Each structure stands twice: as C-alpha cells, then as structure tokens.
Amino acid sequence: MSASFDTIVIGTGPAGEAAAARLHSGGQRIAVIEAELIGGECAYWACIPSKTLLRAPEARTEADRAQGVTDPSLDWADLRAYRDYMIRHLDDSAQVSGYQDQGITVVKGQAAFTGPRTVTAAGREMSADNIIIATGSQPRIPLIKGLADVPVWTNREATTLTDIPERALVIGGSAVGVELSTFLARFGTQVTLVQSAGRLLDREDPRVGELAAAHLTEAGITLHTSRTARSARREGDDTLVTLDDGSEVRVDVIIIGAGRRPRTADLNLERTGITVDDRGAIPIDASCRAGDGLWAIGDVTAVMPFTHVGMYQARIAADTILGRHRTATYDGIPRVVFGVPEIAAAGLTAAAATAAGHDVITTELDLADSIARPYTFEKQPRGTLGLVADRTEQRLLGAYAVAPLASEWIHQASLAIRARIPLTVLRDQAAQFPTYSEAYLAALEALPQ
Numbered sequence: 001m002s003a004s005f006d007t008i009v010i011g012t013g014p015a016g017e018a019a020a021a022r023l024h025s026g027g028q029r030i031a032v033i034e035a036e037l038i039g040g041e042c043a044y045w046a047c048i049p050s051k052t053l054l055r056a057p058e059a060r061t062e063a064d065r066a067q068g069v070t071d072p073s074l075d076w077a078d079l080r081a082y083r084d085y086m087i088r089h090l091d092d093s094a095q096v097s098g099y100q101d102q103g104i105t106v107v108k109g110q111a112a113f114t115g116p117r118t119v120t121a122a123g124r125e126m127s128a129d130n131i132i133i134a135t136g137s138q139p140r141i142p143l144i145k146g147l148a149d150v151p152v153w154t155n156r157e158a159t160t161l162t163d164i165p166e167r168a169l170v171i172g173g174s175a176v177g178v179e180l181s182t183f184l185a186r187f188g189t190q191v192t193l194v195q196s197a198g199r200l201l202d203r204e205d206p207r208v209g210e211l212a213a214a215h216l217t218e219a220g221i222t223l224h225t226s227r228t229a230r231s232a233r234r235e236g237d238d239t240l241v242t243l244d245d246g247s248e249v250r251v252d253v254i255i256i257g258a259g260r261r262p263r264t265a266d267l268n269l270e271r272t273g274i275t276v277d278d279r280g281a282i283p284i285d286a287s288c289r290a291g292d293g294l295w296a297i298g299d300v301t302a303v304m305p306f307t308h309v310g311m312y313q314a315r316i317a318a319d320t321i322l323g324r325h326r327t328a329t330y331d332g333i334p335r336v337v338f339g340v341p342e343i344a345a346a347g348l349t350a351a352a353a354t355a356a357g358h359d360v361i362t363t364e365l366d367l368a369d370s371i372a373r374p375y376t377f378e379k380q381p382r383g384t385l386g387l388v389a390d391r392t393e394q395r396l397l398g399a400y401a402v403a404p405l406a407s408e409w410i411h412q413a414s415l416a417i418r419a420r421i422p423l424t425v426l427r428d429q430a431a432q433f434p435t436y437s438e439a440y441l442a443a444l445e446a447l448p449q
C-alpha cells in the first residue's frame with residue numbers, strides 16, 4: 001500500500017532541504033527521498049569543501065600582502081582534516097535522524113515516478129498532493145579520446161582529494177575551473193587550464209575574464225584559451241594530453257570543470273507529462289511549477305545553477321504550495337567566483353544590457369586610484385569595480401567587482417538592481433570610511449551623465 005504525504009521532495013541538496021524545512025514548518029506532512037547523502041552536491045563535493053579549501057590560500061595571500069606579517073605558511077594536513085570535518089566525513093546519519101526526530105519521513109534510494117503524483121524509491125510506493133523535484137545536476141564530461149584510460153577527477157574527487165597533485169590539467173575556465181586552479185596552484189600544483197571559450201568566465205563582462213586571467217597568471221597557472229583537449233594517453237606514470245593545436249601537456253591528473261547537466265535521466269519523467277528542454281532541464285513557471293502538483297527547484301531547472309538560487313526557488317515553491325502565492329525574479333542575483341581575490345558580478349553585462357535595448361552607460365574604477373581601503377588592506381593595493389547603468393531610466397543594471405571581499409560588497413549592487421533604486425539615491429550614500437563599499441560612490445560619480 002502506498003504511503004501518502006502532503007509533499008514529497010525528491011533530492012535533498014540545498015534546494016530540496018530548504019523546501020522540506022519550509023513546508024514542514026508550515027504544518028505539512030513531508031517525505032524526502034535521497035539517492036546519496038542528505039545535503040546534496042553542495043554540502044559534500046561542491047560549495048562547502050571548495051570554499052573551505054580556498055580559505056587557507058586566500059588567508060595566506062592576504063597575509064603575504066599585508067604589511068607587517070612575515071612567513072605565513074600553508075598546512076595541508078590540517079586543512080584536509082578541517083575539510084573532512086566540514087563535509088561530515090561523507091556521513092549523513094545525523095541529518096537522517098535530525099529529519100526523523102522532526103517527524104519528516106526519510107527514504108534513502110533513487111526515486112522514480114510511477115504516475116503523475118506517485119513515486120517509488122527503495123521498494124516503497126509513495127503518493128502526495130505535491131511533488132518537488134530537486135535532483136540537482138551532474139558534471140558534463142567532454143569527449144576526449146582516451147579519457148577513460150587516464151586519471152580523471154570531477155568536482156567530487158577534486159574536492160575530496162587527499163594528496164595535492166604535482167601537475168594538473170584543468171578543463172574549463174569558469175567557476176569550477178578558476179576556483180580549483182586557484183586552490184591547487186596556491187598549494188604548489190603546476191596547473192595548466194584549458195578553456196574552450198576565448199576568455200575565462202565567458203558569460204561575464206570581458207573585463208572580468210581579463211582580470212581573472214591576470215590573477216591566475218600571477219598565481220603561476222598556465223592558461224590556454226580558445227583551446228580544448230583532444231586526446232589523452234598514459235606514458236609511464238604520466239598522463240600526456242594533446243590539445244587541439246597539437247601541443248602536449250604532461251600531467252598527473254585531468255580535472256573536469258566543463259559545466260553541468262540537470263539530473264533527470266532516471267526519474268521516469270514521461271509518467272508525469274513533464275518534457276525536459278534541450279539541456280535536460282525541467283521547464284518551470286515563475287512560481288517553479290512544472291505541472292499539476294509538480295514543482296522543480298535548483299540546478300535541475302538550469303535557471304541559475306547556484307545554491308542561493310536553489311534555496312530562493314525553494315522558498316518561492318514552498319510558499320506557493322502553502323497558499324502564499326509568490327513568483328521569482330532573478331534580476332541582480334549575485335554570481336561569485338571565490339578566486340584570490342574574489343570575482344563577483346550581479347545583473348546584466350554591458351553586452352546583455354545593450355542587447356536588451358537599454359540606453360547603456362558604463363564605468364570602471366581602479367580602486368587603488370579612488371578609495372583608501374585597498375591601501376589599509378594590503379601593501380600592493382588592487383581591485384576593480386565596473387558598473388552598467390541605463391542613462392534614460394537612471395538606474396543600475398549590472399556590476400562586477402574583482403577585489404578582496406568582493407563576495408560581500410557586491411550585495412549592494414545586487415540590492416540596487418533588484419529594488420531598482422534610482423541613481424540619485426545611490427549617489428546620496430555615505431559608506432563607512434575606509435571600506436571597499438566606498439567604491440560605489442566613486443564609480444557612480446564617474447558614470448557618464
């Protein structure tokens with residue numbers, strides 16, 4: 001006999017967990033189904049370990065650059081132990097019992113639909129008024145001849161590594177590639193990064209890619225843009241990778257960061273009436289509805305595959321299910337690559353704003369020429385803030401910042417874009433002296449009128 005619930009959540013990454021928690025506190029009877037570990041990719045193999053691993057090199061670089069600090073050093077064994085603690089030693093038993101203690105049913109197994117509102121997992125049949133699909137994504141593996149015969153890491157092996165490799169070829173030059181390269185290079189790996197697009201972080205403003213390239217080069221990383229790996233083969237203990245220009249790179253491991261695919265393949269979605277798009281993503285409306293009583297949130301929607309977006313969609317879907325109708329808007333949501341220094345952006349690039357018909361004005365500010373904080377922060381002051389605005393509408397459309405702590409102060413641009421705060425109001429701010437936030441006023445005053 002099938003157990004019935006108000007809502008079943010398939011997948012307990014950050015999106016599924018946020019939805020389950022909100023619906024449970026809204027009084028619903030909930031079941032969560034998880035094929036692997038409660039917490040999802042983010043908690044064990046993505047955001048949490050990667051940001052934990054990047055903090056030490058960041059602190060080391062900050063210390064190197066701060067006047068009056070000598071001999072800062074990295075301790076891999078200590079960081080590795082802290083990473084293992086942060087990823088719960090890949091053990092989610094406390095999370096399972098935490099849910100059970102709250103009265104949430106946990107089913108460990110691969111869920112598949114048996115009908116529009118019924119699923120099976122671990123031999124159990126379940127039905128619900130609402131089913132939320134939050135099954136996340138998996139790495140996209142490029143076609144490279146011989147890849148199956150050489151050591152290859154996806155984000156999973158890279159973020160749970162036990163030993164720092166001597167030489168690595170990183171494939172992909174966006175968030176995963178830039179973050180993993182930064183971490184490894186700062187720990188002494190000889191990193192070669194191969195990026196198929198003409199620049200790093202190719203969805204961002206071209207200046208962001210240029211600035212990121214300069215920082216990666218400074219960290220000792222060899223960059224190949226407009227390049228792909230064609231084939232790989234073993235030669236003794238080495239892996240020899242041939243790029244598409246015929247050049248060869250000798251490494252110990254290939255690390256893949258070439259994008260992700262929504263995880264929908266095993267769900268039997270044909271039983272639900274949902275048809276995935278050409279990326280394999282589940283199409284949703286503004287409230288994250290994917291069909292009658294069906295919802296999709298997080299990476300599986302491919303809308304903006306970030307944890308904060310998945311959790312936002314979870315709040316939108318859960319509130320709508322609870323009768324508090326909400327719609328999502330994605331304007332101005334920040335996008336951060338945790339490089340050293342941090343690379344942050346929000347809203348539209350100048351090119352996207354122009355394509356959308358805006359009357360675009362832009363400015364870029366060298367922070368060391370304009371504000372005091374870079375000098376109090378480090379002895380080689382640096383940082384860049386770029387703004388994109390609409391001259392006619394007199395509001396901010398986009399921003400990028402490549403500078404220390406940019407992941408924090410990008411949120412001012414994010415709020416200004418989302419809340420459509422007029423430029424006159426933004427120019428009337430008095431940010432704390434001396435902070436990086438002062439850059440906004442300096443940049444706004446430099447915007448063409």
Ligand SMILES: Cc1cc2nc3c(=O)[nH]c(=O)nc-3n(C[C@H](O)[C@H](O)[C@H](O)COP(=O)(O)OP(=O)(O)OC[C@H]3O[C@@H](n4cnc5c(N)ncnc54)[C@H](O)[C@@H]3O)c2cc1C
Binds near residue numbers: 048136
């Ligand atoms: C290396 C790396 C670093 C990242 N760093 C950041 C960061 O710093 N900040 C940020 O915002 N984003 C980051 N991301 C992106 C972030 O990890 C994802 O956006 C986020 O994990 C998506 O959450 P989700 O809940 O949609 O899916 P996931 O976290 O992928 O969780 C989905 C869950 O569903 C389960 N599942 C799948 N299919 C089934 C099934 N059929 N039945 C039952 N369970 C199923 C999976 O086992 C998994 O536990 C990073 C990604 C990578 C690869």
Ligand SMILES: NC(=O)c1ccc[n+]([C@@H]2O[C@H](COP(=O)([O-])OP(=O)(O)OC[C@H]3O[C@@H](n4cnc5c(N)ncnc54)[C@H](O)[C@@H]3O)[C@@H](O)[C@H]2O)c1
Binds near residue numbers: 175
């Ligand atoms: N800090 C963060 O928020 C963070 C960190 C890591 C990942 N993420 C998210 O995880 C997802 C995956 O990140 P990602 O960087 O793997 O994917 P991505 O889709 O953002 O970028 C993939 C990059 O790989 C390149 N590429 C694709 N195929 C290639 C090939 N064959 N050879 C060389 N280069 C190739 C592309 O040009 C692109 O720049 C993204 O949605 C990202 O936003 C977020």
